Amino acid sequence: MLTMQGVGAALAGAMAQLTSPGTAMTVIALASIAVTVSLAPGLRPAPRAASAPRTA
Template sequence: MLTMQAVGATMAGAAAQILPVGTAMAVMALASLCISATLAAAIRRPITVPVHVG
């Protein structure tokens, strides 16, 4: 998890270097929402474990 926080901070810094600050903040906020929605969907998905009988 710490590695991904570092990756996110690096991406935010790179976006801020290239884009205007307001745009960089909006881009990172949108990315954060997309990642959160994806992870929430993955967490809600039930885990199925095959059961072998016999």
């Protein structure tokens, strides 16, 4: 994960060199949201199986 943070920062810096900083920040923010949304389902815990009702 740490490596990918460095890669993301390098991409943001390269993009800011080629475009305006505002454009680079917007594109990187949208990419970050897209990655977060795509990875979020895998981070959720699996639903628990329903247990049988207890009788006293």
